[in-house]
Amino acid sequence: MGNIAHPTGRPRSTSAAEPPNPARKIPCPEAPVTAAPPAARLLLGIGLAVSAVFLFAAGDTLTKVLTERHPVERIAAVRYGVGLLILLIFVAPRAGRLLWTVKRPVLVGIRALILTLATLVIGYTLRLLPVGETIAIMYLAPFAVMALAVPLLGETVTRTGWVLAALGFAGVLLIVRPGSALNPAGVGLALLLAASNTVFHLMTRVLTRTETPLALLFWVNAIGASFFLVAALPTLDAPLPDLTDALMMAALGAIFTLGHFLFGMAYREAPTSLIAPVNYLHFVWATLMGWSLFGHIPDTVTLAGMGLILVSGSAIAVMAHVMSRPPR
Numbered sequence: 001m002g003n004i005a006h007p008t009g010r011p012r013s014t015s016a017a018e019p020p021n022p023a024r025k026i027p028c029p030e031a032p033v034t035a036a037p038p039a040a041r042l043l044l045g046i047g048l049a050v051s052a053v054f055l056f057a058a059g060d061t062l063t064k065v066l067t068e069r070h071p072v073e074r075i076a077a078v079r080y081g082v083g084l085l086i087l088l089i090f091v092a093p094r095a096g097r098l099l100w101t102v103k104r105p106v107l108v109g110i111r112a113l114i115l116t117l118a119t120l121v122i123g124y125t126l127r128l129l130p131v132g133e134t135i136a137i138m139y140l141a142p143f144a145v146m147a148l149a150v151p152l153l154g155e156t157v158t159r160t161g162w163v164l165a166a167l168g169f170a171g172v173l174l175i176v177r178p179g180s181a182l183n184p185a186g187v188g189l190a191l192l193l194a195a196s197n198t199v200f201h202l203m204t205r206v207l208t209r210t211e212t213p214l215a216l217l218f219w220v221n222a223i224g225a226s227f228f229l230v231a232a233l234p235t236l237d238a239p240l241p242d243l244t245d246a247l248m249m250a251a252l253g254a255i256f257t258l259g260h261f262l263f264g265m266a267y268r269e270a271p272t273s274l275i276a277p278v279n280y281l282h283f284v285w286a287t288l289m290g291w292s293l294f295g296h297i298p299d300t301v302t303l304a305g306m307g308l309i310l311v312s313g314s315a316i317a318v319m320a321h322v323m324s325r326p327p328r
Helices: 039-067 072-099 105-128 131-138 140-153 159-175 184-207 213-231 243-269 272-294 300-324
Strands: none
Touching: 039 072, 039 105, 039 131, 039 243, 039 272, 072 105, 072 213, 072 243, 105 131, 105 184, 105 213, 131 140, 131 159, 131 184, 131 272, 131 300, 140 159, 140 184, 140 300, 159 300, 213 243, 243 272, 272 300
């Protein structure tokens, strides 16, 4: 699962679907920007975000490859276990107790469990649907977050924002329309994935007011590894992966952890409202990778739906960036 579930963020805007950053600073790449960065840093931030999104799409595609041969629970156990080891080996010596210290452990745990269950859902979804369509449906979540943030978090959305959100939702309807040849069970799982991501991002907006991005990432990996180590026990009778597949499973942990790290670096160089449109490259990369590896090309109507999601989501993020700039 990619960056739509990432735990980093910047100050909350009125219409972008990205979570905010905590005010508290720690000595790590996720520290917030304290001054307006020059153009070179903005470009660096965008470049880092593009790289992160590419890694997330690669991770999703690799997950689909592996789920065709191995139990989802085993793949996820290795992924989260490797991610946890990376944090403990390379980040813990520098961050110390800040890596796992949180102020609201119950909510942090619930959030991590939601993402863990979403990982399980996307694994089974990718068995049934192409990568590009899965990720595109998943991007219903930012529009749902924007809508629910009004009554739940007291945020405001402009009339233009509502129109763009409706266009994004229409794009999802084009993808999942009757006669689209998509597996109905896969579509149902993808919609469940979008719902879980909506709850995840709403909780992220609340928790990043008091918690650090690193601590949120740590507990996602710790709870994910613990959950899937238990969930994978019934799969012990399944054939063991060969060396190549075992390395691919381990690579998933490195890919997603590095992706989150690069996003943290990106948010040091550029504001969320400028980085947010880059997120929608996720399903562009995923579609291209699905075509190159599996030979799947979405039909014209599905591509039109993806285009609506891409344009409307990016427009919302750009609009948020313009509104967040101080008046001259």
